[in-house]
Amino acid sequence: MVKRCYRFYGGLLKSQEKWLNKMAMKGFRLKRVGKLLYEFEQCSPGQYEYRVEFIGQKSPSDSSSYRSFLEDIGYTVFCKNVNLNYSLGKVRYRPWAEKGARISTNTTTFNREILIVEKKHDGKPFDLHTSYEDQIAYYGSLRNPWLFIFLPLLVLVIFNTTYLNGALAILSLFPIVMYQTQIYRIKKKLRIKEW
Amino acid sequence: MTALRDNVKGGALTEVTFCILLSLYTPRHGYAIMQFIDEITHGRLMLGAGTLYGALTTLQKKGWIVPCKKTGERKKEYEITALGKEVAEKELLRLRELSHIADRIIGGEHHG
Known part of the structure:
Protein backbone atom coordinates (compact mmCIF):
# COMPACT_ATOMS: atom_id res chain seq x y z
CA MET A 1 0.00 0.00 0.00
CA VAL A 2 1.30 3.43 -0.95
CA LYS A 3 0.53 6.33 1.36
CA ARG A 4 0.88 9.91 0.18
CA CYS A 5 1.18 12.92 2.47
CA TYR A 6 1.51 16.57 1.50
CA ARG A 7 3.42 18.71 3.96
CA PHE A 8 5.84 21.58 4.05
CA TYR A 9 8.29 21.93 6.93
CA GLY A 10 10.63 24.59 5.54
CA GLY A 11 13.40 25.19 8.02
CA LEU A 12 11.77 23.16 10.80
CA LEU A 13 14.27 20.32 10.55
CA LYS A 14 13.53 18.75 13.92
CA SER A 15 9.77 18.68 13.33
CA GLN A 16 10.27 17.03 9.97
CA GLU A 17 12.60 14.46 11.54
CA LYS A 18 10.16 13.73 14.36
CA TRP A 19 7.29 13.27 11.93
CA LEU A 20 9.27 10.90 9.68
CA ASN A 21 10.32 8.84 12.69
CA LYS A 22 6.73 8.75 13.91
CA MET A 23 5.62 7.48 10.50
CA ALA A 24 8.37 4.83 10.64
CA MET A 25 7.17 3.73 14.08
CA LYS A 26 3.69 3.31 12.58
CA GLY A 27 5.18 1.16 9.81
CA PHE A 28 5.64 3.58 6.94
CA ARG A 29 8.93 3.89 5.12
CA LEU A 30 9.76 6.86 2.92
CA LYS A 31 9.90 5.93 -0.75
CA ARG A 32 9.87 9.19 -2.69
CA VAL A 33 9.81 12.92 -1.97
CA GLY A 34 8.63 15.91 -3.99
CA LYS A 35 8.46 19.58 -3.10
CA LEU A 36 5.45 18.94 -0.84
CA LEU A 37 4.97 15.24 -1.34
CA TYR A 38 6.10 12.40 0.90
CA GLU A 39 5.31 8.95 -0.46
CA PHE A 40 5.50 6.01 1.92
CA GLU A 41 5.32 2.26 1.56
CA GLN A 42 4.54 -0.16 4.33
CA CYS A 43 7.29 -1.75 6.41
CA PRO A 60 27.58 21.20 -5.45
CA SER A 61 30.58 18.85 -5.62
CA ASP A 62 30.88 18.64 -1.83
CA SER A 63 27.19 17.92 -1.33
CA SER A 64 27.17 15.19 -3.97
CA SER A 65 30.30 13.58 -2.55
CA TYR A 66 28.78 13.77 0.96
CA ARG A 67 25.65 12.15 -0.38
CA SER A 68 27.51 9.26 -1.98
CA PHE A 69 29.60 8.89 1.19
CA LEU A 70 26.38 8.39 3.19
CA GLU A 71 25.05 5.96 0.60
CA ASP A 72 28.31 3.97 0.71
CA ILE A 73 27.85 3.63 4.45
CA GLY A 74 24.53 1.98 3.72
CA TYR A 75 22.09 4.79 4.37
CA THR A 76 19.34 5.78 1.96
CA VAL A 77 19.38 9.49 1.17
CA PHE A 78 16.68 11.84 -0.13
CA CYS A 79 17.22 15.46 -1.21
CA LYS A 80 14.61 17.95 -0.06
CA ASN A 81 13.87 21.62 -0.57
CA VAL A 82 13.98 24.14 2.29
CA ASN A 83 12.05 26.77 0.29
CA LEU A 84 8.78 26.47 -1.58
CA ASN A 85 9.81 27.89 -4.90
CA TYR A 86 8.61 26.63 -8.26
CA SER A 87 10.54 28.94 -10.60
CA LEU A 88 12.75 27.23 -13.16
CA GLY A 89 15.66 29.62 -13.69
CA LYS A 90 16.19 30.47 -10.05
CA VAL A 91 19.48 32.09 -9.10
CA ARG A 92 20.09 33.00 -5.49
CA TYR A 93 23.02 34.62 -3.75
CA ARG A 94 24.00 32.92 -0.49
CA PRO A 95 26.63 34.94 1.36
CA TRP A 96 26.57 32.45 4.23
CA ALA A 97 27.53 29.44 2.10
CA GLU A 98 30.97 27.92 1.62
CA LYS A 99 33.17 28.94 -1.29
CA GLY A 100 31.78 27.58 -4.54
CA ALA A 101 28.23 27.50 -3.20
CA ARG A 102 27.51 31.21 -2.86
CA ILE A 103 25.60 31.36 -6.15
CA SER A 104 22.90 28.77 -5.98
CA THR A 105 20.80 27.82 -9.02
CA ASN A 106 18.19 25.22 -9.89
CA THR A 107 20.81 23.07 -11.57
CA THR A 108 23.18 23.12 -8.58
CA THR A 109 22.14 23.42 -4.96
CA PHE A 110 18.82 25.30 -5.03
CA ASN A 111 15.92 23.17 -3.73
CA ARG A 112 18.42 20.56 -2.51
CA GLU A 113 19.25 22.11 0.85
CA ILE A 114 18.06 19.30 3.07
CA LEU A 115 19.06 15.65 3.27
CA ILE A 116 16.73 13.06 4.71
CA VAL A 117 18.93 10.16 5.80
CA GLU A 118 17.40 6.75 6.43
CA LYS A 119 19.07 3.94 8.36
CA LYS A 120 17.83 0.45 9.01
CA HIS A 121 17.38 0.15 12.75
CA ASP A 122 20.13 -1.98 14.29
CA GLY A 123 20.05 -0.93 17.93
CA LYS A 124 23.12 1.25 17.64
CA PRO A 125 22.81 5.03 18.01
CA PHE A 126 22.23 6.92 14.79
CA ASP A 127 23.82 10.37 15.02
CA LEU A 128 25.42 12.10 12.08
CA HIS A 129 27.41 14.59 14.14
CA THR A 130 29.18 13.13 17.15
CA SER A 131 32.23 15.26 17.95
CA TYR A 132 31.75 18.60 19.69
CA GLU A 133 33.76 20.54 17.12
CA ASP A 134 31.66 19.09 14.34
CA GLN A 135 28.42 19.85 16.18
CA ILE A 136 29.50 23.47 16.68
CA ALA A 137 30.30 23.78 12.96
CA TYR A 138 26.96 22.20 12.05
CA TYR A 139 24.83 24.44 14.27
CA GLY A 140 26.80 27.41 12.92
CA SER A 141 25.79 26.44 9.39
CA LEU A 142 22.16 26.34 10.56
CA ARG A 143 22.39 29.73 12.28
CA ASN A 144 24.15 31.72 9.56
CA PRO A 145 21.34 31.84 6.94
CA TRP A 146 19.04 33.29 9.61
CA LEU A 147 21.60 36.00 10.41
CA PHE A 148 21.36 37.15 6.81
CA ILE A 149 17.58 37.30 7.09
CA PHE A 150 17.59 39.04 10.46
CA LEU A 151 20.23 41.73 9.83
CA PRO A 152 18.57 43.33 6.75
CA ALA A 167 7.37 41.28 13.90
CA LEU A 168 9.36 39.72 11.04
CA ALA A 169 12.64 40.78 12.62
CA ILE A 170 11.66 39.27 15.96
CA LEU A 171 10.48 36.07 14.28
CA SER A 172 13.77 35.61 12.45
CA LEU A 173 15.64 36.19 15.69
CA PHE A 174 14.16 33.04 17.29
CA PRO A 175 16.13 30.44 15.29
CA ILE A 176 19.32 32.47 15.78
CA VAL A 177 18.88 32.47 19.54
CA MET A 178 17.98 28.78 19.51
CA TYR A 179 21.02 27.64 17.51
CA GLN A 180 23.34 30.02 19.33
CA THR A 181 22.19 28.60 22.66
CA GLN A 182 23.00 25.11 21.40
CA ILE A 183 26.45 26.24 20.26
CA TYR A 184 27.05 27.87 23.61
CA ARG A 185 26.05 24.68 25.46
CA ILE A 186 28.40 22.52 23.39
CA LYS A 187 31.26 24.98 23.85
CA LYS A 188 30.71 24.80 27.58
CA LYS A 189 30.88 20.99 27.48
CA LEU A 190 34.00 21.23 25.33
CA ARG A 191 35.71 23.28 28.03
CA ILE A 192 34.95 20.68 30.67
CA LYS A 193 35.67 17.55 28.64
CA GLU A 194 39.26 17.24 27.59
CA TRP A 195 39.36 15.03 24.54
CA MET B 1 34.11 22.41 7.66
CA THR B 2 35.06 20.51 10.76
CA ALA B 3 37.71 22.09 12.87
CA LEU B 4 40.12 19.56 14.27
CA ARG B 5 42.30 20.67 17.14
CA ASP B 6 45.28 18.62 16.00
CA ASN B 7 48.60 20.33 16.23
CA VAL B 8 51.58 18.87 14.41
CA LYS B 9 54.24 20.69 16.40
CA GLY B 10 52.77 20.04 19.83
CA GLY B 11 51.78 16.44 19.03
CA ALA B 12 48.61 15.43 20.85
CA LEU B 13 46.19 14.33 18.17
CA THR B 14 42.52 14.09 18.99
CA GLU B 15 41.39 10.54 19.58
CA VAL B 16 39.20 10.67 16.47
CA THR B 17 42.14 11.66 14.27
CA PHE B 18 44.50 9.09 15.76
CA CYS B 19 41.95 6.30 15.35
CA ILE B 20 41.23 7.27 11.74
CA LEU B 21 44.95 7.31 10.95
CA LEU B 22 45.36 3.86 12.57
CA SER B 23 42.43 2.46 10.63
CA LEU B 24 43.94 3.61 7.33
CA TYR B 25 47.20 1.65 7.60
CA THR B 26 45.14 -0.70 5.42
CA PRO B 27 42.87 0.93 2.82
CA ARG B 28 39.32 1.23 4.09
CA HIS B 29 36.07 2.88 3.02
CA GLY B 30 33.86 4.98 5.29
CA TYR B 31 31.80 2.22 6.83
CA ALA B 32 34.87 0.05 7.45
CA ILE B 33 36.54 2.95 9.29
CA MET B 34 33.46 3.35 11.52
CA GLN B 35 33.44 -0.40 12.25
CA PHE B 36 37.18 -0.50 12.94
CA ILE B 37 36.97 2.35 15.46
CA ASP B 38 33.88 0.84 17.08
CA GLU B 39 35.77 -2.46 17.48
CA ILE B 40 39.11 -1.19 18.79
CA THR B 41 37.44 1.09 21.34
CA HIS B 42 34.79 -1.53 22.23
CA GLY B 43 32.01 0.86 21.29
CA ARG B 44 33.31 3.70 23.46
CA LEU B 45 34.03 5.94 20.50
CA MET B 46 31.22 5.95 17.96
CA LEU B 47 31.70 8.19 14.97
CA GLY B 48 28.74 9.75 13.22
CA ALA B 49 28.85 9.67 9.43
CA GLY B 50 28.81 13.47 9.17
CA THR B 51 31.65 13.85 11.64
CA LEU B 52 33.68 11.16 9.88
CA TYR B 53 33.12 12.82 6.52
CA GLY B 54 34.30 16.17 7.89
CA ALA B 55 37.34 14.60 9.52
CA LEU B 56 38.30 12.73 6.32
CA THR B 57 38.04 15.97 4.33
CA THR B 58 40.24 17.81 6.82
CA LEU B 59 42.83 15.02 6.94
CA GLN B 60 42.99 14.97 3.14
CA LYS B 61 43.63 18.72 3.14
CA LYS B 62 46.44 18.20 5.64
CA GLY B 63 47.88 15.53 3.35
CA TRP B 64 47.79 12.85 6.05
CA ILE B 65 45.47 10.56 4.06
CA VAL B 66 44.58 10.15 0.37
CA PRO B 67 41.76 8.47 -1.52
CA CYS B 68 43.04 5.19 -2.96
CA LYS B 69 43.48 4.84 -6.65
CA LYS B 70 40.74 2.75 -8.21
CA THR B 71 40.92 -0.68 -6.63
CA GLY B 72 37.90 -2.10 -8.44
CA GLU B 73 35.91 -1.47 -5.30
CA ARG B 74 32.86 0.73 -5.98
CA LYS B 75 33.06 2.50 -2.64
CA LYS B 76 35.68 5.19 -2.18
CA GLU B 77 38.60 3.96 -0.09
CA TYR B 78 41.24 5.96 1.73
CA GLU B 79 44.75 5.21 2.93
CA ILE B 80 47.37 6.88 5.07
CA THR B 81 50.25 8.81 3.44
CA ALA B 82 53.94 8.88 4.43
CA LEU B 83 53.31 12.21 6.16
CA GLY B 84 50.32 10.71 7.95
CA LYS B 85 52.44 7.79 9.16
CA GLU B 86 55.05 10.22 10.45
CA VAL B 87 52.39 12.08 12.44
CA ALA B 88 50.91 8.84 13.80
CA GLU B 89 54.33 7.51 14.82
CA LYS B 90 55.13 10.76 16.60
CA GLU B 91 51.86 10.45 18.47
CA LEU B 92 52.72 6.87 19.43
CA LEU B 93 56.05 8.05 20.88
CA ARG B 94 54.29 10.79 22.82
CA LEU B 95 51.72 8.37 24.20
CA ARG B 96 54.42 5.83 25.08
CA GLU B 97 56.40 8.42 26.98
CA LEU B 98 53.29 9.59 28.76
CA SER B 99 52.22 6.07 29.70
CA HIS B 100 55.77 5.38 30.91
CA ILE B 101 55.61 8.35 33.27
CA ALA B 102 52.09 7.39 34.36
CA ASP B 103 53.27 3.82 34.99
CA ARG B 104 56.08 5.04 37.17
CA ILE B 105 53.81 7.23 39.26
CA ILE B 106 50.58 5.24 39.40
CA GLY B 107 52.14 1.80 39.02
CA GLY B 108 54.73 2.69 41.69
CA GLU B 109 52.02 3.52 44.19
CA HIS B 110 50.38 0.17 43.68
CA HIS B 111 53.39 -2.07 43.78
CA GLY B 112 55.88 -0.24 45.81
Whole structure:
Protein backbone atom coordinates (compact mmCIF):
# COMPACT_ATOMS: atom_id res chain seq x y z
CA MET A 1 0.00 0.00 0.00
CA VAL A 2 1.30 3.43 -0.95
CA LYS A 3 0.53 6.33 1.36
CA ARG A 4 0.88 9.91 0.18
CA CYS A 5 1.18 12.92 2.47
CA TYR A 6 1.51 16.57 1.50
CA ARG A 7 3.42 18.71 3.96
CA PHE A 8 5.84 21.58 4.05
CA TYR A 9 8.29 21.93 6.93
CA GLY A 10 10.63 24.59 5.54
CA GLY A 11 13.40 25.19 8.02
CA LEU A 12 11.77 23.16 10.80
CA LEU A 13 14.27 20.32 10.55
CA LYS A 14 13.53 18.75 13.92
CA SER A 15 9.77 18.68 13.33
CA GLN A 16 10.27 17.03 9.97
CA GLU A 17 12.60 14.46 11.54
CA LYS A 18 10.16 13.73 14.36
CA TRP A 19 7.29 13.27 11.93
CA LEU A 20 9.27 10.90 9.68
CA ASN A 21 10.32 8.84 12.69
CA LYS A 22 6.73 8.75 13.91
CA MET A 23 5.62 7.48 10.50
CA ALA A 24 8.37 4.83 10.64
CA MET A 25 7.17 3.73 14.08
CA LYS A 26 3.69 3.31 12.58
CA GLY A 27 5.18 1.16 9.81
CA PHE A 28 5.64 3.58 6.94
CA ARG A 29 8.93 3.89 5.12
CA LEU A 30 9.76 6.86 2.92
CA LYS A 31 9.90 5.93 -0.75
CA ARG A 32 9.87 9.19 -2.69
CA VAL A 33 9.81 12.92 -1.97
CA GLY A 34 8.63 15.91 -3.99
CA LYS A 35 8.46 19.58 -3.10
CA LEU A 36 5.45 18.94 -0.84
CA LEU A 37 4.97 15.24 -1.34
CA TYR A 38 6.10 12.40 0.90
CA GLU A 39 5.31 8.95 -0.46
CA PHE A 40 5.50 6.01 1.92
CA GLU A 41 5.32 2.26 1.56
CA GLN A 42 4.54 -0.16 4.33
CA CYS A 43 7.29 -1.75 6.41
CA SER A 44 7.35 -3.35 9.82
CA PRO A 45 7.03 -0.70 12.56
CA GLY A 46 10.32 0.70 13.82
CA GLN A 47 12.37 -0.89 11.06
CA TYR A 48 13.86 2.41 9.89
CA GLU A 49 15.14 5.60 11.49
CA TYR A 50 15.48 9.07 10.00
CA ARG A 51 17.73 12.07 10.44
CA VAL A 52 17.21 15.39 8.69
CA GLU A 53 20.27 17.45 7.90
CA PHE A 54 20.81 20.91 6.40
CA ILE A 55 23.53 21.01 3.71
CA GLY A 56 22.69 24.35 2.02
CA GLN A 57 26.14 25.72 2.77
CA LYS A 58 27.93 22.93 0.87
CA SER A 59 29.15 23.38 -2.71
CA PRO A 60 27.58 21.20 -5.45
CA SER A 61 30.58 18.85 -5.62
CA ASP A 62 30.88 18.64 -1.83
CA SER A 63 27.19 17.92 -1.33
CA SER A 64 27.17 15.19 -3.97
CA SER A 65 30.30 13.58 -2.55
CA TYR A 66 28.78 13.77 0.96
CA ARG A 67 25.65 12.15 -0.38
CA SER A 68 27.51 9.26 -1.98
CA PHE A 69 29.60 8.89 1.19
CA LEU A 70 26.38 8.39 3.19
CA GLU A 71 25.05 5.96 0.60
CA ASP A 72 28.31 3.97 0.71
CA ILE A 73 27.85 3.63 4.45
CA GLY A 74 24.53 1.98 3.72
CA TYR A 75 22.09 4.79 4.37
CA THR A 76 19.34 5.78 1.96
CA VAL A 77 19.38 9.49 1.17
CA PHE A 78 16.68 11.84 -0.13
CA CYS A 79 17.22 15.46 -1.21
CA LYS A 80 14.61 17.95 -0.06
CA ASN A 81 13.87 21.62 -0.57
CA VAL A 82 13.98 24.14 2.29
CA ASN A 83 12.05 26.77 0.29
CA LEU A 84 8.78 26.47 -1.58
CA ASN A 85 9.81 27.89 -4.90
CA TYR A 86 8.61 26.63 -8.26
CA SER A 87 10.54 28.94 -10.60
CA LEU A 88 12.75 27.23 -13.16
CA GLY A 89 15.66 29.62 -13.69
CA LYS A 90 16.19 30.47 -10.05
CA VAL A 91 19.48 32.09 -9.10
CA ARG A 92 20.09 33.00 -5.49
CA TYR A 93 23.02 34.62 -3.75
CA ARG A 94 24.00 32.92 -0.49
CA PRO A 95 26.63 34.94 1.36
CA TRP A 96 26.57 32.45 4.23
CA ALA A 97 27.53 29.44 2.10
CA GLU A 98 30.97 27.92 1.62
CA LYS A 99 33.17 28.94 -1.29
CA GLY A 100 31.78 27.58 -4.54
CA ALA A 101 28.23 27.50 -3.20
CA ARG A 102 27.51 31.21 -2.86
CA ILE A 103 25.60 31.36 -6.15
CA SER A 104 22.90 28.77 -5.98
CA THR A 105 20.80 27.82 -9.02
CA ASN A 106 18.19 25.22 -9.89
CA THR A 107 20.81 23.07 -11.57
CA THR A 108 23.18 23.12 -8.58
CA THR A 109 22.14 23.42 -4.96
CA PHE A 110 18.82 25.30 -5.03
CA ASN A 111 15.92 23.17 -3.73
CA ARG A 112 18.42 20.56 -2.51
CA GLU A 113 19.25 22.11 0.85
CA ILE A 114 18.06 19.30 3.07
CA LEU A 115 19.06 15.65 3.27
CA ILE A 116 16.73 13.06 4.71
CA VAL A 117 18.93 10.16 5.80
CA GLU A 118 17.40 6.75 6.43
CA LYS A 119 19.07 3.94 8.36
CA LYS A 120 17.83 0.45 9.01
CA HIS A 121 17.38 0.15 12.75
CA ASP A 122 20.13 -1.98 14.29
CA GLY A 123 20.05 -0.93 17.93
CA LYS A 124 23.12 1.25 17.64
CA PRO A 125 22.81 5.03 18.01
CA PHE A 126 22.23 6.92 14.79
CA ASP A 127 23.82 10.37 15.02
CA LEU A 128 25.42 12.10 12.08
CA HIS A 129 27.41 14.59 14.14
CA THR A 130 29.18 13.13 17.15
CA SER A 131 32.23 15.26 17.95
CA TYR A 132 31.75 18.60 19.69
CA GLU A 133 33.76 20.54 17.12
CA ASP A 134 31.66 19.09 14.34
CA GLN A 135 28.42 19.85 16.18
CA ILE A 136 29.50 23.47 16.68
CA ALA A 137 30.30 23.78 12.96
CA TYR A 138 26.96 22.20 12.05
CA TYR A 139 24.83 24.44 14.27
CA GLY A 140 26.80 27.41 12.92
CA SER A 141 25.79 26.44 9.39
CA LEU A 142 22.16 26.34 10.56
CA ARG A 143 22.39 29.73 12.28
CA ASN A 144 24.15 31.72 9.56
CA PRO A 145 21.34 31.84 6.94
CA TRP A 146 19.04 33.29 9.61
CA LEU A 147 21.60 36.00 10.41
CA PHE A 148 21.36 37.15 6.81
CA ILE A 149 17.58 37.30 7.09
CA PHE A 150 17.59 39.04 10.46
CA LEU A 151 20.23 41.73 9.83
CA PRO A 152 18.57 43.33 6.75
CA LEU A 153 15.26 43.26 8.64
CA LEU A 154 16.92 45.00 11.56
CA VAL A 155 18.20 47.73 9.24
CA LEU A 156 14.71 48.03 7.79
CA VAL A 157 13.19 48.37 11.26
CA ILE A 158 15.65 51.10 12.18
CA PHE A 159 14.80 53.16 9.09
CA ASN A 160 11.16 52.26 8.75
CA THR A 161 9.61 51.07 11.98
CA THR A 162 6.32 49.32 11.32
CA TYR A 163 4.62 46.51 13.22
CA LEU A 164 5.11 44.13 10.30
CA ASN A 165 8.85 44.79 9.95
CA GLY A 166 9.30 44.54 13.70
CA ALA A 167 7.37 41.28 13.90
CA LEU A 168 9.36 39.72 11.04
CA ALA A 169 12.64 40.78 12.62
CA ILE A 170 11.66 39.27 15.96
CA LEU A 171 10.48 36.07 14.28
CA SER A 172 13.77 35.61 12.45
CA LEU A 173 15.64 36.19 15.69
CA PHE A 174 14.16 33.04 17.29
CA PRO A 175 16.13 30.44 15.29
CA ILE A 176 19.32 32.47 15.78
CA VAL A 177 18.88 32.47 19.54
CA MET A 178 17.98 28.78 19.51
CA TYR A 179 21.02 27.64 17.51
CA GLN A 180 23.34 30.02 19.33
CA THR A 181 22.19 28.60 22.66
CA GLN A 182 23.00 25.11 21.40
CA ILE A 183 26.45 26.24 20.26
CA TYR A 184 27.05 27.87 23.61
CA ARG A 185 26.05 24.68 25.46
CA ILE A 186 28.40 22.52 23.39
CA LYS A 187 31.26 24.98 23.85
CA LYS A 188 30.71 24.80 27.58
CA LYS A 189 30.88 20.99 27.48
CA LEU A 190 34.00 21.23 25.33
CA ARG A 191 35.71 23.28 28.03
CA ILE A 192 34.95 20.68 30.67
CA LYS A 193 35.67 17.55 28.64
CA GLU A 194 39.26 17.24 27.59
CA TRP A 195 39.36 15.03 24.54
CA MET B 1 34.11 22.41 7.66
CA THR B 2 35.06 20.51 10.76
CA ALA B 3 37.71 22.09 12.87
CA LEU B 4 40.12 19.56 14.27
CA ARG B 5 42.30 20.67 17.14
CA ASP B 6 45.28 18.62 16.00
CA ASN B 7 48.60 20.33 16.23
CA VAL B 8 51.58 18.87 14.41
CA LYS B 9 54.24 20.69 16.40
CA GLY B 10 52.77 20.04 19.83
CA GLY B 11 51.78 16.44 19.03
CA ALA B 12 48.61 15.43 20.85
CA LEU B 13 46.19 14.33 18.17
CA THR B 14 42.52 14.09 18.99
CA GLU B 15 41.39 10.54 19.58
CA VAL B 16 39.20 10.67 16.47
CA THR B 17 42.14 11.66 14.27
CA PHE B 18 44.50 9.09 15.76
CA CYS B 19 41.95 6.30 15.35
CA ILE B 20 41.23 7.27 11.74
CA LEU B 21 44.95 7.31 10.95
CA LEU B 22 45.36 3.86 12.57
CA SER B 23 42.43 2.46 10.63
CA LEU B 24 43.94 3.61 7.33
CA TYR B 25 47.20 1.65 7.60
CA THR B 26 45.14 -0.70 5.42
CA PRO B 27 42.87 0.93 2.82
CA ARG B 28 39.32 1.23 4.09
CA HIS B 29 36.07 2.88 3.02
CA GLY B 30 33.86 4.98 5.29
CA TYR B 31 31.80 2.22 6.83
CA ALA B 32 34.87 0.05 7.45
CA ILE B 33 36.54 2.95 9.29
CA MET B 34 33.46 3.35 11.52
CA GLN B 35 33.44 -0.40 12.25
CA PHE B 36 37.18 -0.50 12.94
CA ILE B 37 36.97 2.35 15.46
CA ASP B 38 33.88 0.84 17.08
CA GLU B 39 35.77 -2.46 17.48
CA ILE B 40 39.11 -1.19 18.79
CA THR B 41 37.44 1.09 21.34
CA HIS B 42 34.79 -1.53 22.23
CA GLY B 43 32.01 0.86 21.29
CA ARG B 44 33.31 3.70 23.46
CA LEU B 45 34.03 5.94 20.50
CA MET B 46 31.22 5.95 17.96
CA LEU B 47 31.70 8.19 14.97
CA GLY B 48 28.74 9.75 13.22
CA ALA B 49 28.85 9.67 9.43
CA GLY B 50 28.81 13.47 9.17
CA THR B 51 31.65 13.85 11.64
CA LEU B 52 33.68 11.16 9.88
CA TYR B 53 33.12 12.82 6.52
CA GLY B 54 34.30 16.17 7.89
CA ALA B 55 37.34 14.60 9.52
CA LEU B 56 38.30 12.73 6.32
CA THR B 57 38.04 15.97 4.33
CA THR B 58 40.24 17.81 6.82
CA LEU B 59 42.83 15.02 6.94
CA GLN B 60 42.99 14.97 3.14
CA LYS B 61 43.63 18.72 3.14
CA LYS B 62 46.44 18.20 5.64
CA GLY B 63 47.88 15.53 3.35
CA TRP B 64 47.79 12.85 6.05
CA ILE B 65 45.47 10.56 4.06
CA VAL B 66 44.58 10.15 0.37
CA PRO B 67 41.76 8.47 -1.52
CA CYS B 68 43.04 5.19 -2.96
CA LYS B 69 43.48 4.84 -6.65
CA LYS B 70 40.74 2.75 -8.21
CA THR B 71 40.92 -0.68 -6.63
CA GLY B 72 37.90 -2.10 -8.44
CA GLU B 73 35.91 -1.47 -5.30
CA ARG B 74 32.86 0.73 -5.98
CA LYS B 75 33.06 2.50 -2.64
CA LYS B 76 35.68 5.19 -2.18
CA GLU B 77 38.60 3.96 -0.09
CA TYR B 78 41.24 5.96 1.73
CA GLU B 79 44.75 5.21 2.93
CA ILE B 80 47.37 6.88 5.07
CA THR B 81 50.25 8.81 3.44
CA ALA B 82 53.94 8.88 4.43
CA LEU B 83 53.31 12.21 6.16
CA GLY B 84 50.32 10.71 7.95
CA LYS B 85 52.44 7.79 9.16
CA GLU B 86 55.05 10.22 10.45
CA VAL B 87 52.39 12.08 12.44
CA ALA B 88 50.91 8.84 13.80
CA GLU B 89 54.33 7.51 14.82
CA LYS B 90 55.13 10.76 16.60
CA GLU B 91 51.86 10.45 18.47
CA LEU B 92 52.72 6.87 19.43
CA LEU B 93 56.05 8.05 20.88
CA ARG B 94 54.29 10.79 22.82
CA LEU B 95 51.72 8.37 24.20
CA ARG B 96 54.42 5.83 25.08
CA GLU B 97 56.40 8.42 26.98
CA LEU B 98 53.29 9.59 28.76
CA SER B 99 52.22 6.07 29.70
CA HIS B 100 55.77 5.38 30.91
CA ILE B 101 55.61 8.35 33.27
CA ALA B 102 52.09 7.39 34.36
CA ASP B 103 53.27 3.82 34.99
CA ARG B 104 56.08 5.04 37.17
CA ILE B 105 53.81 7.23 39.26
CA ILE B 106 50.58 5.24 39.40
CA GLY B 107 52.14 1.80 39.02
CA GLY B 108 54.73 2.69 41.69
CA GLU B 109 52.02 3.52 44.19
CA HIS B 110 50.38 0.17 43.68
CA HIS B 111 53.39 -2.07 43.78
CA GLY B 112 55.88 -0.24 45.81
